[in-house]
Amino acid sequence: MTLTFPQVAVGGATLSAHDVSAWFGTHKVLERVNLTMAAGEVTALIGPSGCGKSTFLRILNRMHELVPSASLAGEVRLDETDIYEPGRRITDTRKRIGMVFQKPNPFPAMTIAENVLAGLKLTGTKVSRGGRVDLVEECLTRASLWHEVKDRLREPGGALSGGQQQRLCIARSLAVRPDVLLMDEPCSALDPTSTRRVEETIHLLRSEVTIVIVTHNMQQAARVSQQCAFFLAEQGTPGQIVESGPTDEIFDSPSDERTNDYVNGRFG
């Protein structure tokens, strides 16, 4: 069966950060980060542990503010919309900018189909019964999981392998039709085969959804991304972007010696 996805916005939306700084209490962890994450591309955020990659990612869909001591300065735009504009609802932002976490987190007792649809309730999206059936198939197909689970839709999500659970979480994120998908080390808990499947899924999705991925795996950054940003927090200073640009340039001819050392495994 050939599926078409007429309601999917082709190419996602462009996300851009302007002079973004962040704090936990008085501890400044990011310093004036500027980055454009273009529609239709995968942007990889790389850098040593503690340089602020996850904090930056969480700022991009307003999760940073869930930490009581957290604060930030600067601006984040989704195309022309300022996502921190006063009066803008957080749920509107989260609907347009989804997140997939390091550890697969399906609702273990819910069925596979219910997991896919779980985000609709949270965002108040109404879909008819027939529409829900189609949506489950569409999202599982887009997450490269349909063929493995099409006869098991009523089984619990927790019964799947780790790699399948992560693709189920991707399907769940896709069900609310986001423009952007943020991924925080989505393969770090997976074996090499499952990692490959998730990477293939990222490759298939990138023309439809803008993807930003944090990864510690340099080969993965090189395989999945078209753009790359290298973050570094030197000697107790807040994290900054040392260099960003096309992934092949960052890996083959970086302009900063520190980028060269990091991508070649000489520190971090």
Ligand SMILES: Nc1ncnc2c1ncn2[C@@H]1O[C@H](COP(=O)(O)OP(=O)(O)OP(=O)(O)O)[C@@H](O)[C@H]1O
């Ligand atoms: N909830 C929090 N409360 C206080 N400090 C935090 C919190 N989360 C992160 N930090 C601090 O912010 C800084 C950046 O952390 P962050 O997790 O963003 O880095 P990272 O580059 O993603 O690291 P890793 O690669 O290890 O995940 C670190 O100094 C960290 O200790």
